Amino acid sequence: xxxxxxxxxxxxxxxxxxxxxxxxxxxxxxxxxxxxxxxxxxxxxxxxxxxxxxxxxxxxxxxxxxxxxxxxxxxxxxxxxxxxxxxxxxxxxxxxxxxxxxxxxxxxxxxxxxxxxxxxxxxxxxxxxxxxxxxxxxxxxxxxxxxxxxxxxxxxxxxxxxxxxxxxxxxxxxxxxxxxxxxxxxxxxxxxx
Amino acid sequence: xxxxxxxxxxxxxxxxxxxxxxxxxxxxxxxxxxxxxxxxxxxxxxxxxxxxxxxxxxxxxxxxxxxxxxxxxxxxxxxxxxxxxxxxxxxxxxxxxxxxxxxxxxxxxxxxxxxxxxxxxxxxxxx
Numbered sequence: 001x002x003x004x005x006x007x008x009x010x011x012x013x014x015x016x017x018x019x020x021x022x023x024x025x026x027x028x029x030x031x032x033x034x035x036x037x038x039x040x041x042x043x044x045x046x047x048x049x050x051x052x053x054x055x056x057x058x059x060x061x062x063x064x065x066x067x068x069x070x071x072x073x074x075x076x077x078x079x080x081x082x083x084x085x086x087x088x089x090x091x092x093x094x095x096x097x098x099x100x101x102x103x104x105x106x107x108x109x110x111x112x113x114x115x116x117x118x119x120x121x122x123x124x125x126x127x128x129x130x131x132x133x134x135x136x137x138x139x140x141x142x143x144x145x146x147x148x149x150x151x152x153x154x155x156x157x158x159x160x161x162x163x164x165x166x167x168x169x170x171x172x173x174x175x176x177x178x179x180x181x182x183x184x185x186x187x188x189x190x191x192x193x
Numbered sequence: 194x195x196x197x198x199x200x201x202x203x204x205x206x207x208x209x210x211x212x213x214x215x216x217x218x219x220x221x222x223x224x225x226x227x228x229x230x231x232x233x234x235x236x237x238x239x240x241x242x243x244x245x246x247x248x249x250x251x252x253x254x255x256x257x258x259x260x261x262x263x264x265x266x267x268x269x270x271x272x273x274x275x276x277x278x279x280x281x282x283x284x285x286x287x288x289x290x291x292x293x294x295x296x297x298x299x300x301x302x303x304x305x306x307x308x309x310x311x312x313x314x315x316x317x318x319x320x
Contacts (some may be wrong), residue, residue: 055289055290059231063238066238120238142229143226143229146226146230148230150227150292154292
């Protein structure tokens with residue numbers, strides 16, 4: 001698994017407490033942080049920026065959980081031919097790795113990683129053949145690319161933006177391969193927002 | 194007096210023409226791809242569903258776990274509040290979990306909102 005290097009920012013030492021859906025800092029943590037902030041020559045992140053970063057990571061994490069569940073539905077559908085199934089399982093594995101990275105990063109920042117939902121309401125009744133499953137998966141990957149495009153500029157911490165961009169790159173490749181498998185132009189443009 | 198009446202009629206005419214032109218929401222629908230990483234019209238995902246969002250009080254769709262920030266925002270979703278939110282969600286609702294930088298082009302936001310307005314019970318995507 002890739003490890004995200006947070007040493008530049010000393011964020012790893014910061015402690016968060018989860019309080020009723022809101023992330024708040026304990027008094028001790030704030031004291032510790034104020035020390036870190038003044039000792040740290042790099043532009044220090046404020047608590048607010050840090051909380052925002054954690055929230056963005058958790059939203060991305062939630063989308064990755066959904067992707068893993070969606071590929072599971074596809075894999076268990078019995079609609080995929082062996083070659084396509086192999087690719088689907090591989091892509092699902094990537095999303096699992098994204099989860100590991102995002103969740104461990106949230107923890108490192110002192111936050112609580114979002115868990116997968118108990119249940120996803122995928123439009124399974126619309127999945128009747130391999131093409132439907134591929135179209136569904138391609139749509140999810142396309143959406144994920146956009147979600148990262150919209151999220152990355154929000155990160156206060158450049159290391160987090162870099163890690164998220166590396167995930168975006170992987171998901172864009174998934175999308176291209178799925179489009180190729182559908183007989184569509186795999187790379188239908190130069191820019192994607 | 195007559196001039197004033199004419200002016201009002203003219204404004205009404207122009208407005209209805211604009212409204213007529215706006216029935217095509219294909220541009221907004223294409224822009225909606227920026228939302229589909231997290232949202233679907235008809236079911237909750239990472240973000241809440243969008244069917245019947247216009248006219249609704251923020252953070253009131255059943256079965257979605259909203260942030261306190263959005264729950265306490267007091268926002269009613271109409272054209273103007275959506276415009277402000279989509280321009281910069283985190284600025285309008287600090288603490289929201291909608292991790293999206295926003296859309297800085299007004300024209301695009303308006304096209305997208307016009308598409309959102311069509312997501313009512315008559316829309317097949319909401320059935």
